[in-house]
Amino acid sequence: MSQLKTIQDEDAPGWLPRLAVHGGPRFLQIADALQAAVAEGTLQPGDRLPPQRRLAARLRVDLTTITRAYDEARRRNLLEGRGARGTYVAAPKAELTAVLDLSMNTPPPPDGVDFDDLLQQGLAQVLMRADNALLMTYHLGGGSEADRKAGAAWLAPMFGQVDASQLVVCPGAQAAIAALILALTAPGDVILAEPATYPGLRAAATQFGRRIVAVDADRHGMLPAALEEACRRHQPGLVYLNPTLQNPTAVTMPERRRKELAGVARRCKVRIVEDDPYWLLADSPPAPIAALAPEQVVYISTLSKCLTPGLRVAFVLIRDPGERERFLVALRSFALMAAPLTAALATQWIRDGSAGRLLEGVCKEARLRHRMARDVLAGRYSGLGDGLHVWLALPAYWNSAQLARAADSEGIAVTPAEAFASGGASVNAIRISLGSIPDRGRLQAGLQRLSQLLARRPESFGGAGV
Structure with a gap:
């Protein structure tokens, strides 16, 4: 039986706890009682739980x-909501894979944010306010006016006031990068990048017949x-350039360096693509390069890395209007539009504050996970406590390919x-992503x-050929 005594009302479910004054937070006492009841079989998958107001009144809590x-x-995967039908005990989730995935940069699920409710409420508002026929048809303008205004609001922390007419809404940053390569370069052109850079850039450049050349970098x-x-x-x-919490090195470029690079771009009359997915996750980052040299820089901000x-x-x-039109033409050649329903949901979340609350939760969870990585990895951790990943230098007796195979x-x-190499000197390191394992306990086990x-x-795995 659960260590918590149960209420003895004749019509009370047997799992209900008698809340202890010194038993810790009451919501955790209730959750622990639920977990114990499921473990003991008092509650079975499919059992319906009392409505929240009725349970609050019975337990005399708010x-x-x-x-x-x-x-x-x-x-804890104990419950599932079924809309108006109520809340039910969830069926056990089968573990489909034993792999602990530290390889994919995704935002961690924030504690205390009911994502299912956020999604349901957001979609309900979209469907209530929008013309549903417009959500299911073609859109050719790089996003509706409402979507572009939401984008301007999203970029306000970076730039202040943004002219929404200068924004294009895209189906993700990778599509934006590919369209910019098509619009602003020609086959055979060189694209300059740091020695370790985002693999999606290399994939798009190779596909379109452009060549990546590495430019030396420091810390x-x-x-x-x-x-x-x-x-x-x-x-x-x-x-x-990916100047804020750079992928993969996690370096945030200081303001002085940003100004110096902007000056070079002006002198050399070269366009910079500033891919900045992590700016809103960083702790007090400098202004984007696009704010320092607006005439030289195209700026990309995606919701995928800071929300979901x-x-x-x-x-x-x-x-530049001409460049914007060329970009739209290039984008339409392979990705006609961002899905209107998804774009409308993003706009709704930005307008009603849900995006801000979700972002705040992701930032809080990411920092907690960085503290966990610092504690577990001890002297090997070299992060700054924010963002989604850690760039981990390896001891000399490992190389990164060996280590990845041994870890697998x-x-x-x-x-x-090697996955990030664009040329130049090789680096002996791995990237560890901290958000891709939803459960903190499993993340800690993986670390x-x-x-x-x-x-x-390596010898303990059969030698250098691991």
Whole structure:
């Protein structure tokens, strides 16, 4: 039986706890009682739980306490909501894979945010206010006026007031990058990037017959003198930068370096694509390069990395009308539009504050996970406590490809440095993504297993050919 005594009212469900004065937060006592009842069989999958108001009255607590208890129980996969039919005990979830995935950069699920409710409420508002026929037809203008205004509001922390007419709504940042390559470069052109850079850039450039050339970087990012030399030597079509919590190195470029690179771009008359998915996750980042050199920079901000990957919506700020039209033409050649329903949901969330609350929860959860990584990885952790990933330098007896294979054999997925290489000097490191495992306990287990692996040598896995 549960350690918590149950209420003895004749019509009370047997799992209800008698809340202890010194038993910790009441919502956790209730969630613990639910978990114990499910474990003991007192509650079975499919059992309907009391409505929250009735349970609050029975336990003599406020409704918020019950809401938090149910949310916590959902986080533990104990409950599921079925709309107006109520809340039910969930069936056990089968574990489809034993792999602990530390390889994919996704926002962690924020604690205390009921994502299911957020989604249901947002879609309900969209369907109530929008012309449903318009949500199911073609849109050719790079987003509706409402969507572009929402994008301007989303970019306000970076830029202040933004002219919504200069924004294009895209189906994700990868589509935006590909369309910019098509619109602003020609086959055979060089694109300059840092030695370790976003793999999606390399994939798109290769597909379109462009060539990536690496420009030397230091602990603050791309070196201005090296960029200027590369511009003179290669006459590049574009420079690609990811200056805030850079993927994969997690470096946030300081303001001075941003200004220096903007100055080089002006002198060399080269366009910068500033891919900035993590700016809103960073702790007090400098202004974007696009705010320092608006005439030289195209700016990309995606919702996928700071809210949820399912929102395939990115906002692209292109101030030059001619370039904006060329970009739209290129985008339509392979991605006619952002899905109107998804874009409308993003707009609704931005307008009603849901996006801000979700972002706040993601930031809080990401920082908690960074503290966990710092504690588990001890001296090997080199992060700054924000963002979605850690760039982990490896001991000399491991190389990144070996380590990734050994980790895979231990049921852990990580991303080796080779996946990000654009040329230049090789780096012996792996990227660890902290948001891709929803459950904190499993994330901690994955980090602990990885730490133990790092302390061993390749010989213990059968030699260098691991």
